[in-house]
Amino acid sequence: MESRPVRLGWLSLLVTVVILCLATLSVLSLSTAQADWAQAQKQALQTESVYALERDGQQWLAALDAALGAAHDETSLDTLLPPDTVRTGSRVCTLQKGADGRSLSIAAELTADGGYRVVQWSQSAEWAGEEEPPALFGTLFGAMD
Amino acid sequence: MHKSRRGAAFYVETILLVLFLLLSLTVLARMLGTARQLSREARQLSCAVRIAQDAAEQLAASDSREDFAVLLGARQTEDGTLARAYNAEGAPAADAIPAAYTLLCRLEETAQPHGVLLTAYFTVCNDSEALYELETQKYFCAQPGK
C-alpha cells in the first residue's frame, strides 16, 4: 500500500502568518520602549541643565554677598558686583544663561544692614520653535493658498 | 525511486522550514527581550531623576548642612556620605526594608568670604548600578536672615 506523505502547506502558511504577527508585535514593543527611554533620557538631561543654572545662581549669590561685605559705598559696590549684574537703586539683577536656551533671572533687594533679600528666582526656557516642514508639505500648503 | 525522491524533498522542506522558524524565533525573542529591558530602564531612569531632583529641592530649602540631612531623612554612612532608601515607586522607604533605589549624597563645602557654598553630588543607584547623577549647590550666608 502506498503511504502518503503528510501535507504541510496549510501548516506552513499558518506558521508564517503567526511569525509575521509576532514580528509586528516585537517591532511595536521595541519602538515603544525606545521612545520611552528617549523621553526619560531627555528629562534627565533637562534636569541636569536646570541645576547647572542653579549652581550658577548660587555662585552669583555668594559673589554678591562677598561684594556687599567688601563694599564701603555704592560706588565701590558697583565695581565689586559680579559680572553681568545690573544695579538699579537698591535692586540688583542678573540673567544667567544656560547651554540649551535656558535662563535664570535673579533679582535681589539690598537691605539696610548690608545684606540682600532674593525677590526673584525664575527659570525659563526659550521655545525652540517648530521645525521647518519638509519641502513637499511646504509646497502642498503653498499651492493651496 | 519516485517515492523516495518525494520523501527526501519533504524532509528537506521540513528542515528548511524548521531552520527558518528557529531563526525567526531567536530574532523575535531577542527583540522582545530588548524591549522589556529598555522599558524597565526607562522607568528606573524616570524614577531616579525624580528622586535626585526632589533631594536637590530639599537642599535648596534647607538652612544648613545639618538641616538638609534632617530634611532629607538620610543616615550618614562611614565615609560621611548621606544615604536614603526609596521604594520602587520612588517614595522614601524605611531603611529596614530592601530598597529599590538608594540616594547617595556627597557634600563638599567651599568657604566664601561671608558664608559657605555647599556642593551636593547626588547619585541614585539600584542594586547593581548608578542610574543618575546630579550636582547642585546652595549658598549659606554666614549671617542668617541677612
Add this chain to the structure above:
Amino acid sequence: MKIRKETWMHMYPLLLFAMIVLSLLFLMCAGTEVYSAAVEGQAYNRQARAALSYLAARVHAADNAGAVSIGAGPEGDALVLRERAGDDVYETRIYLYEGALREEYGPADLPLRPESAERIAALERFFLGEERPGLLTAATEYGEIHIALRCEKEAADDA
C-alpha cells in the same frame, strides 16, 4: 514493526510542528505581555512627567517674592501663581478637576472657571502642602515631590 515505523514517520513531522506552534504561541503570549507592559510604562512615565515635572517647572518659572501660594480649587487644593502687569494682578491657577490637572489664567479677582481651564494631564489625586516655609509638597498618584521657593516670603504684601 513496519506499521509502527510508518506511524512514527507520519507522527514525527506533526510532533515537530506541534512543538514549534506551541513555542510560537508561547512567544505570542510573552510578546503581548511585553508590548502591553511597554505601552503602560510609557503612558505612566508620560503622565508622571506631565504632572510632576510640569508643576515644578511652572513654580520655578514664577518664583517671585510672594507670588506662589496655595489656594482652593474646585476639588481640593490649587497652586496659585501670581504676576503683576502694571496695576493689574493676574493669576495662574493649577488644580484638579474631573480627573485631570488643569491650568487657568486670568485676573486675580475673577472666580475659577474649571470648565474652560486647559487640561494638563490625567490625574486622580492632587494635594498641596507646605512642609516648611518655602518648601512646597505636591502629592499625586504618581508620587510626591518637593518644590523649593528660592525667594523670600516677606514681600507677600507687595503682590
